[in-house]
Amino acid sequence: MPDRSNAIDRFISGTDWAHARRAPLAGDASNRRYERLSDPASGRTAVLMDAPPEKGEDVRPFLHIARHLSAAGLSAPRILAEDTDRGILLIEDLGDDLFARVIPAHPELEETLYATATDVLLALHRVPAPELAPYDADRMTELAALAFTKYRVGIAGDNAGEDDFRAGFRTILDTLAPCTPVLIQRDYHAENLLWLPDRQGVARVGLLDFQDAMIGHPAYDLVSLLQDARRDVPEAIEAKMIARYLHGSGLDDSDFETAYAVLGAQRNLRIIGVFARLGREYGKPHYVDLIPRVWGLLQRDLAHPGLTGIAPMLQSALPEPTPANLSLLKTA
Numbered sequence: 001m002p003d004r005s006n007a008i009d010r011f012i013s014g015t016d017w018a019h020a021r022r023a024p025l026a027g028d029a030s031n032r033r034y035e036r037l038s039d040p041a042s043g044r045t046a047v048l049m050d051a052p053p054e055k056g057e058d059v060r061p062f063l064h065i066a067r068h069l070s071a072a073g074l075s076a077p078r079i080l081a082e083d084t085d086r087g088i089l090l091i092e093d094l095g096d097d098l099f100a101r102v103i104p105a106h107p108e109l110e111e112t113l114y115a116t117a118t119d120v121l122l123a124l125h126r127v128p129a130p131e132l133a134p135y136d137a138d139r140m141t142e143l144a145a146l147a148f149t150k151y152r153v154g155i156a157g158d159n160a161g162e163d164d165f166r167a168g169f170r171t172i173l174d175t176l177a178p179c180t181p182v183l184i185q186r187d188y189h190a191e192n193l194l195w196l197p198d199r200q201g202v203a204r205v206g207l208l209d210f211q212d213a214m215i216g217h218p219a220y221d222l223v224s225l226l227q228d229a230r231r232d233v234p235e236a237i238e239a240k241m242i243a244r245y246l247h248g249s250g251l252d253d254s255d256f257e258t259a260y261a262v263l264g265a266q267r268n269l270r271i272i273g274v275f276a277r278l279g280r281e282y283g284k285p286h287y288v289d290l291i292p293r294v295w296g297l298l299q300r301d302l303a304h305p306g307l308t309g310i311a312p313m314l315q316s317a318l319p320e321p322t323p324a325n326l327s328l329l330k331t332a
Contacts, residue, residue: 008050011088012037015081017046031055036093046080051087059087062211064130066091068183072127074120075196075206094206099190100231109195111237113205117193117225118241120202122248125182125218135184135216137173141166144266146273151291152318154276155325161317168310172262177255179217185210188221189228218249219259220267227264227297229271229290261304268298272318276329285330291321 012018020037025047033050051057063084069076077091099117103110133139148162187209194206222245226238242260246253271294279288302311319325 004050004052007083007086008048008088011081011083011086012048012090015090017080017090020046022048031057037090045093047077047091047093049089049091051089053085053087057087059084059089059211061213062089065183065185065210065213068127068130069124069207069210072124073203074124075194075199075203076210077206077208094194094196094208097195099193099195102195103190103231110234111240113193113195114225114233114237114241115244116202117188117205118222118244119248120205120207121188121218121221121225122245123202125249127183129181129183129215132183132213132215134181135186135214135220137170139214140173140263140266141170143273144169144269146277147269147314147318148273150273150280151276151329154280154329155319161313164313165310165317168313169266172307172309173266176217176259176262177252179251179255179259181215182218183213184216184218184220185213186216186220186224187212188224190225190231193225217259217263218251219256220263223260223264223267227268227301229268229275229294229297232293258304258306261301262306264301265298265307268294268301269314272298272321279329280331288326288329291326291329295321 012020012022017037017039019041020039022035022037025034025036031052035048035050037046037048039045049059049062051059051062059082063079063082066076066079070078075094077094079089079091081090082088099113103113145162145166148159148165152161153159185207192207192209194208196204196206222242226233226241242257246256249256272291275287275291275294278284299315301307302314
C-alpha cells in the first residue's frame, strides 16, 4: 500500500520523530499495525499506531478512552500526535513488560501485579463513566451465541440449541441484581497490561487495547483479568482478588459473585466463538489451541447456582473441545 505508507511517512515527518528509526511491533487480532520509533539522539521511543479506516478501523474511540483513563490518574498511553481521518497515531511507548512476560520471569510478583490491576479497576469504577454504548443483555446474549454460530457450527455443522440458549441466558442476565454501570475495557488481561514499577500506586499498570470499551457491570473486567484465555491464573489469586475488589467497592458479596459467574460464562462463550471464527475464517489456528482453557473456565462458571437454568443445555449442546473437534476449526 504505497499511498498508505507515504501518508505515514508524511505524518511522522511533521512530528519531532522525523529522524527516528522504525521497527515493527507485534500486532493483535485486529487490522491495526504498530511500529516502535526510536530517536537515536535522545534514546526516546514512541509507538506508531496504523489503523486504516478502509479496513474498518477508527482511532477516535481509542483517543476518547485514553484521555478518560489518563484523567482518572491511570497509565493509558499519552497521545503525542494524531491524524484521526487517516487513522494514524503517535503514542507514548509504555515498554514491553507485559504481565504475561513479567510473571513467568518473576513469579514472586504475580500477586502484586494482580492486586495492583484490581486496584486499577476500583479506581476507575469510582470515576463517573463517559458516554458510551451499553454492554447490555441484548448485546451480551448476541455475542455469547457465537459459541453456537461459530463454534458448534464449525464442529457439528448446525446451531442446534441456539434459540433455547438465547431465551434462557437472556432471562438470567435480566435477573442479575442492578448495579451502577461503569466503563469496562473488555480486554483487561495479562497480554494488555504492562508493569511500570517506576510509577506509583495504580499508575504502575500500563493499559492497552481499550478502544472497544463500553458501559457495563463492574464485575466484567475483573472476570477478564482473572479468567484469562491465555494464561492460568491460580484459583487462590482469583479468590483473593475478588475479595479485594469486594472489600474496596462495598458491593454485596452474593450479588457480585453471581454476576461474576454469569458474566464469566458470557465472556467465555463469546471467546470460544471468536476463537473458532479466527481459526476457520481467518486462518489463525493458534487461537483454536486456546479453546480448551476457556472451556475449562466456562465449566467452572456453569457450576454456579445462578446458571443452573442453562448449564445442562449448554453442556449437552456444545461439543467438547477434543483434539478431533478442534482440528475441524482449523480447516477453512
